[in-house]
Amino acid sequence: MGAGSEGSTKLDLAKAAAIAAADIMNPTDQGGVLAFDANWDWALPFRQVGKGEWISERLAGLQSDGGTDLYKAMVExxxxxxxxxxxxxxxxxxxxxxxxxxxxxxxxxxMAHEGITVSTVSVGNDADVQLMADIAKNGKGRGYVALDPQTIPQIFTTETLLISRDLLIEKPVTPTIVTPTGPLKGISQNSLPALRGYVLTYPKPRAELLMRADKDPLLVSWRYGLGQVLAFTSDLSGRWGKDWVAWRGFPQWASQLARDTMRKILETRMRTDFQADSESIRVVTDLVSREGKFLNHLRLKANITAPNRTSQQQIFQQTAPGRYEGRFTPSQRGVHFVTLFAEGKAGEAPLPVATVPYIAPYPKEYRQLKPNLALLSRLAEDTGGEMLDPANFGEGLRRLYTPTPGKSRQGQETWWPLAGAGLFLFLADLVLRSWPTRKVSI
Structure with missing residues (x-):
């Protein structure tokens, strides 16, 4: 965006337009604002829109210095x-x-040849409308003329909505199977019916493309944690998938997709022991099959989740037939969940084994329940006292409270007169606080 003779007004409206467009964008969409005058500057570098609060904060300090070099800004x-x-x-x-x-x-x-469309908004009474219209035409976008600058935010929201609609591809298309294995095993390409539309997307970096519509992804799969995710970009209703749900192979296709996403568990009999070793914990796991045979050569790992929900992953090593060992250091006191899983082959989801809890107790110094007799004896000796024998505790107390000959002739209790004086003063304070006083007007 640039500013001309009406710099501050146009700039304020441009800020409002950017904020208005961000408000109707999907939180996962990416956006950026490139400000330009004689030079260009990324006022908002590209990032996910999210909730949009950061946009107004970053645009608040944007100012215009005059001049316009549109070409360099568009190149950037x-x-x-x-x-x-x-x-x-x-x-x-x-x-x-x-x-x-x-x-x-x-x-x-x-830019248009590489899939980057360009729309323009001409603002100002002296605007070069023809240049802006040519840019929009060659960029396969739309050209707007804002005779009233106050309409700029509305133009931005309208353009954003129109662009969002371009994500819906509504035309008959016959899907193509890219990976005829896994959930699509046994599905014939020749039997696939046509779809009447789909949502335009792009696959994640580590996603596996299973089906496509023209050159766009239609069915993709990827791993998430210990699970498997499938995304189908069309629908299974009467709008786009009317012929699809009536297809004879639909039950097989749907059931295979559902089974592929179901959690697969390694059926075992397991025993897990936790053994403290200094500050770390040694985890010993024995695994046998349902038939009682040792499960060997597993690529066993564990996700350890701490009470504060942080996690760490540890690799287990096989130390004996069916026995695997690993170590971890508890990050804090409380319950830690140890989720064991076996890595599958390349491209396959891991097989969960089980989740077992481990409770990290208090530090060792809090678990020393025996008295420190050596320390107590030293304290008594240094202060002129003595250690009382627990076996003769009564005798020790009598000796402790018996006056020492030559130091005093008798013992006398003094607590009750002090307590009586304190009670008297307390009651006197209550009486004085509630005693009525005369107010004298002057």
């Missing part, structure tokens, strides 16, 4: 957006178009 926007992985890449240019002459046609055509 093209450089950054081209590296992003997204289903839709779109640029909205807000400017008066009063800039130095440059080869905008070649730049914008190249």
């Amino acid at each position: 926007a093209y450089r950054v957006i081209a590296t992003k992985q997204a289903a839709i890449k779109h640029v909205i240019v807000l400017s008066d178009g009063l800039t130095d002459k440059a080869d905008f046609q070649t730049l914008v055509t190249r």
Whole structure:
């Protein structure tokens, strides 16, 4: 966005437009704001929109210095957006178009060829509307003219909604099976019916593409923790999947997908012992099959979750037939959950074994229940006292409270007169506080 003769007004409206567009975007969408005058600067570098509070905070200090070099700003926007992985890449240019002459046609055509569309918003009575319209045309976007600058935020929201609708591809398309194994085993490509639409997406970096519609992903799978996730970008209702749900192979396809996402458990008989070894804990696990045979050569690992919900992963080593050992150091006192799982083959989800709890007790010094007689004896000796024998405790107390000859002739209790004096003073204070007083007017 740029600013011309009405700098501050246009800039404030541009800020409001960016905030309004972010409010209707999906939290997982990415956005950025490139401000430019004579130079360009990423006022908001690309990141996920989230809840959007950070946008207004970062835009608050944005100021305009005058001048407009639109071409350099668009080159920078093209450089950054081209590296992003997204289903839709779109640029909205807000400017008066009063800039130095440059080869905008070649730049914008190249952007459109690489899937980056460009829309423009002309603002100002002296705006170069023709240049802005040509940029939008070559960029396969839409051109707007804001005769009233107050309409700029509404234009941005309208453009954002239109771009969001481009995510819906509504046309007949026959899916293609990319990976005919796993959940798609036994599904014939020739028997697949057509779909009437799907949502345009892009696969995650580690996702496995199972089916596609044209060149876009239709069915993908990826691992999440110890589980498996499947995403189907069409629907199973009458809008897009009417022919799909009526397909004879639909029950087989749906049931195989469901079974592939179900949690697979390694059926074993297990015994786990926790053995304290200095500050660490040694975990010893014995695994046998249902038939009583040792389970050997497993790539056993464990996720240890602490009370504060942080986790660490440890590798277990086989030390004997069916026996695996690992170590971890408790991060704090409380219950730690140790989830054991066996790594599968490449591309397969791990097989959970079991989750067992371990309670990290208090430190050792709090568990020493025996008295420290040596320390108590030293304290008594240094202070002129003595150690009382627990076996003759009564005799020791009598000796302790018996006056020592030559130091005093008798013992006398003095607690009751002191307690009586304290009670008297307390009652006197209550009486004085509640005693009525006369007020004298002057």
